[in-house]
Every structure is written in C-alpha cells, then in structure tokens.
Amino acid sequence: MSTTTPPTSITPTPGSRFASTRLLGTALGPFLGLLLVFALFSFADSARSRSLNKEASFASMASAQKILRDASQVGVAALGMTMIIIAGGIDLSAGSAIALSATVTAWFFRADYSTTVAIMAGLSTGCVCGFVNGSLISLLRVVPFIITLGTMTVYLGLGMVLSNDTPIRAFGKAPDWILNLQTPYPIPEWIQVSTGVWLMAGLAIVVGFLLKFTVFGRHIFAIGSNEATARLCGVNVTFVRIAVYAVAGFFVGVAGLYQFAILAGEGDPKAGTGKELEVIAAVVIGGGSLNGGRGSVLGTLSGACIMAVILHGCVTLDIRTSYQKVIVGVIIIVAVTLDQIRQRRLAA
C-alpha cells in the first residue's frame, strides 16, 4: 500500500481496443469461423480432386447456393430463437411447431382455400404456438425448458390429430412461388440464390434492427441479463416475454412454410422432430448464451451456415453424412468453450 492516493478504479481502462475485441467475439467470431470451415473444406476438396484427377466442385457458386438454401430454414427459425435465448429462454417446441405450421398450411391448401388464407393460417399457427409458450411460462411460472418440452409433444400430437396420422398432401394446389422457396437453384436464375434465402436475409435485417434500435430490443437484452433489475426498472417483463415468444413463433411459421416447400406441397407433422436442436445449435454456435443476455443475428446465421457447410462438405468429400453429426456436435462444444474462455478473460 503506497501512501500516495491510489488511482480510483472508477476510471475504466482505455476502452477502444476492448470494444473491438468484443465485437470480434460476439458477432464476427462465428462469421470468421464460417469462413474458416468453408476454406478448410474447399482446400480438402481441391486436394482430393487433384489426386482423383477430377474437377474441384466445393468452392463454387452452385455449392454456395445449396449451402445457403440448406441453412435458410434453420436460419429463419433461429432468428426467433435468438430473441428467445437472448431473453434468457429456450424453445424446445420449435421443431414440432414448424411441422404443425406446415401441416396447417397443407390442410388449408388441400381444402382449396386461397393462397393468402393458407399462408396466413400457417404463419398464425406459428405465432399462436409461440404465444402459448410465452403465456404458459409467464402465468404458470414454470421454467421455459419444461413448458416447451411439454408443448413440443402437444404440437406434435395436434398435428397428427389434424392430419389423421398421415401427412397431408396438397400437391399441385400451392402456387409455384411458394414451392420454389427451397429450390436448390434460384428461379428465376438472375436472383442468384433461392427466394427462401433472400427472405431469410430480409427478416434477419428486421430482427437485427429490432434488437439494436428499439426499446423492445433493449428490454429483451435486459430481461435475459438480469430479470430482477429489468422488473425493478419498470420493464413489463411478462409482456416482453410473451411478445418475444409470439414474434419468434412468427419465424417458426415462416420456417413451416419452408418445410411445406421442401416436401413439395406436403404437410408432415413428424417432419420437424429434432429440428429444434439444430435451431438452438445455430444460435449457440453463433455466440448466444443460454444464460441469456447475449446473442446476435449475424452470429446465428453464421451458426446455421456452418452446419450447412459441414453437411455439404461431407457430401462433396464422400464422407458419410453420419459423420456430419459428429462434427457438428464437436463444433458446438468447441464454440461454446472458446466463448467461455473469452468471457472469463474479459471478466478478469
């Protein structure tokens, strides 16, 4: 202890360097990870192609189109999941709800309702599912994990009731532009990637804006970061939470529309099983914290793309797709571990 006045700890450490590393970690980190994974597969593919004397195909526009198409369904649903996870929640029912929305859409098409009605029905199904999740969590005061574990089964069951246990086929009833949402090659060709990818990009911008520039967005972060404080400061926690789940439900509905398109006009209530884990994985790989308070749109989309890159890379390299699951699992653990090490270093 020196006798001179010690410097006060109120003055923060010179901060600009700090700010940039932080940015790197939260949003750009997963994005750089995506580029790295893509580069690795491109390298492996070109090396292998050279030895087999054929043309390398991974680093091409065609595979980028496929990767983005594959990532777009999980990506859209993960936009909503990002909000939920930032607010400190989780939604295990997302997969079932995606399939239920697709089933409802198919039911309306099969019954010859207009396109508008069928789409609205699908989207509102997603919203209602989310709204129910949010309301149950708020009103019953049971943790989101349990509530959505329950509704996961409920939504699956409702879908099967609606479809009489067999997928609802509405072939030839939906307009082409819906079915083309998930085509691997864009229609028309000049738009470069399929319409589903463009829609995802548009919605991503909306969500990013919502999180960053609106009061609603600030309150989502506040609730996830410290709910007691948010309540003390006059944030209507119940309302915000229900709204977050309902808005996320809208994205589930959109993903349901994609699902309907993937099956070329069929609604299968069982098709979403396990999808919620992919959606959550995208958010977590993208830097979202299951403790709430952290997550970003760019990170989440990068997370979704990383998984699609690995899948596509495995196909290109003739690696059995089963290995893709192993790799994705390892990536999840590595991503979260890296993130925590970074957090600890910042805290120290």
Add this chain to the structure above:
Amino acid sequence: MQGISKRFGATVALEDVSLDVRPGEVLALIGENGAGKSTLMKILSGAYRPDAGHMQLADEQYAPHDPQAARAAGVAMIYQELNLAPDLSVEDNIMLGQETTRYGLVQRSQQRTRVLEALELLGHPELRLGTPVSELSVAARQLVEIARALVMDARLIVFDEPTSSLTRADVEHLFDVIRKLKASGIGIVYISHFLEEVRELCNRYTVLRDGRSVGSGDLVGTSEDEIVALMVGRNMEELFPSVAHEPGEVLLSVTELSGRQTPHDVSLDVRRGEILGIAGLVGAGRTELLRCLFGLDPVQSGRVRIATFEPKATPSSRIESGLGLVSEDRKGEGLAQVRSIADNLTLSRLTPYAKFGFLNLGRRREAVREWMSRLQIKARSPEQMVTELSGGNQQKVAIARVLHQNADVLLLDEPTRGIDVGTKAEIYRLMGEAAANGKAIVFVSSYFTELLAVCDSIAVMARGRLRTVRPADEWTEESLLQAAIGLETVSTTVTT
C-alpha cells in the same frame, strides 16, 4: 414514515418505527444485523407493504404497492448487491425502463444528453457509455446505479451499506458523490454500521434495535458510545457469554500459503483451545483463505500442517486430518437445503452408522437427536428439511456437522451472519466450549464487536494478505477498521 409495523408469521420484524428525512440531508440508519433496517427499507422501496403505519413523501401520501411505483414516486435504492444488467452498456443500464423513444425506437442522441448530465453531476463524465457493465469495477457500477436514480428524478435515495466492497479511495469518491447529491437537494438515507463513516457523512441518525426505533438526533453532540449503547441495548455478558479456555500447543500451522489470486503469502499458527479471529472487509480474501486451507481452492505455494501431518490439498484428506469448515454461504454451499437435518449433520462422517456401506438409520436418528438437544436446534424431528428452519437453527446444524465430524480445527466463516442476537450468543458459547475442549478455532467475521469480545487473538486481512496478529485486547474497533481498509503502515507484517 410514521408508526410502521411489519410481522412475518409470529415474528415481529418492525414495531412502531418512525423516521423522517429532509431534502438535502443525509440520515444515518444504524443498527445491528437483524435490527430491522433492511425490512424497513424494503417497505420504503415498495417491496413489502407495512401492516400498520403510513408514509409521506413531500406532502403527499406515499403507499407504493411495488418497487416500480416507488421508483416512479422518486424513491431509489442502491443495494449492496447491485441491480444491473451485466450484458447491457452503461447507457442502456442507466436508461433501462425509461428510454427516450419515438415510435418504439431508442432516441440515442437525446437520451445521451440526459445520461451525460447525470454523470456530470456525479463528477464522472469520463465513463464510457458503450462499455458493457460487466467490464466495470464495482465502484463504477455503483456510479451507474446512482446515475440511474438521478435520471429518473429521484427525490430520496437509500444507500444500503454501499462501502462494504469498495477500496478506501473509492469510498472517498463515493462520499464526494453523496455530498454532491445532498447539495442538489436530494434526501438521502445512509445505512451502515461503520460509525466513522456515518460521522463523516451524515447529519442526523436513527438507531434501530430489535425492530424498534430506539433513538434519533443530530450527530453533532452525540458521542460514539451513546450510539453503541443504543445499538446494543443489553449488557456484554448476555451478548457474549464467555467460557474459560486456555490455549495449548500449536495445532494448525500455515506457512506462506498462496492461492491462485488470494490469499497471498499467509502464515499463521492456531493453538489448541484458542479462538483466532480474522477481521477484514468483504473481498479481503478471508473466505478464499479458509477455502485454500480446506483444499477447496487451488493452492499455489506454501504449507499447511495439522498437528504433525501435512495432508494433501483436497477436502477429503483435510477432513480426515481434522479440519472442519462452516461456509459463509449457508444456502449455496453450507447446507443441502432440501435434505433433512440428519442428512446434513452426518454427511461428512457416516462411518459410525454404516456397515458394509449400509446405513443404520435408526442409530443415526438417535445420534442426531442427541446433537440437536445439545445444540438446542429447534425442529420437529431429525428428518425435517433444513430449508424449513430459521437461519439461526440452520447455522447450528452447520456447526453441529463439524462438531459431529470430530474436527480438531474449526474454520468458521461468518458463522453469525444473518441470525438473531439470541442465537448468536449461543454460537459464541458453543465456540467457547469447543475451545475449552481443546479445539482450535479460526473465526472469520466482518463484525468487529464480536471478534473483540470472543477471540483470544485477532489477525486482520486486507487485499489477500494477512497482517498483524495481535492479542484481542490490544485491538479496538477503530484500529481493526483502519487495518482492514489498509491505512496501517506496511511495516507490521505477520509475526508467528
């Protein structure tokens, strides 16, 4: 506040308490732990509603039904545990719940001027608005919280022991800030049990004891002894029952022990039949020292010897060689809250009741019953869950465990925190008896009065270093506090 009363079940927490604060003055609210200070402040801030009495703010009736209403009326609390969202930036934390908006969009440029005004008033315009709060020091976080109170036009700000985790320099800064608030006409309630702080900062005082206001007046012209007499309100022998004990040979010997961050280079000896007090502020590294001793935290260097052994640095081998730890955190790690008294009491030594791994539950129940009556643990049966007990009885279960474990060295970390005065006296008596039975006791506390009354010798810990072991009667509360906040010169290092 007039005639406030509050009861919880059969316990009367507050009875007919009155206090008043004027604009531009600092009122000190003084009282021991459990005197009812925090209950009173929870009523003021709308977290509880009083059973009787009424409150007035300025000239209006004031009856907040929740903390938000209290905030809206202009009453803000700065708690010990700060209420901030760690992932949000300084600006977002300050404006949380009162963002300047247009069409739901945050109007950053406009709200930034309000935030800067508030920080300017506090004398710290240099805080970066974009920094996430998790990267700030404790002192800076406190500023953020005070700024939040300013932004919402608080008329009354309550500080609940705000200096307990600050360094001396930061305390000075905080006092400057509070003086600025006072000068701007805000009424302030300052809760503390450091009388020196109170004298430096406050105009008037109100003393609470056992849920009653027992005295108030101007600090000028009131001596410290008068205030202490009001706070304690009973004679020393009742409060601190003494049991004769005689220090014997050295039992626990620690040489230059260092942990990963704290403690730093700690050496000490504890004898059989000795109660060694370790004083210090929160965050001085006392808990970490005990955890290192017990093998819970990694040890960087140094040696721990118990009698003639040097056990491995794991809790199980430390327990085997006779160490027993009562954690400061009863809820988190001290006790398994949803298990029975019997489970908790016998967890660290089940061998007497086990044969080939099977437990003789009947025998165990009998033994536990005996311990419960020895320590006067009030419960329906040994099978009652710990979480249903009062804090005092829970603490007795925790102490019973280390006694049952036959530990020779008891490491007690804040064993009297958050329990009532009567139970405290019982715990002091238990400690005295244990010492008389030849146990060595290390007693960590932030409450200097009890250390002075109970211990044979006291060491002070500050910033991870243990300094100045002296016989208890060579210390006073003032000298302990000075040593704890680091005013003492460095020359008096540890003597063992």
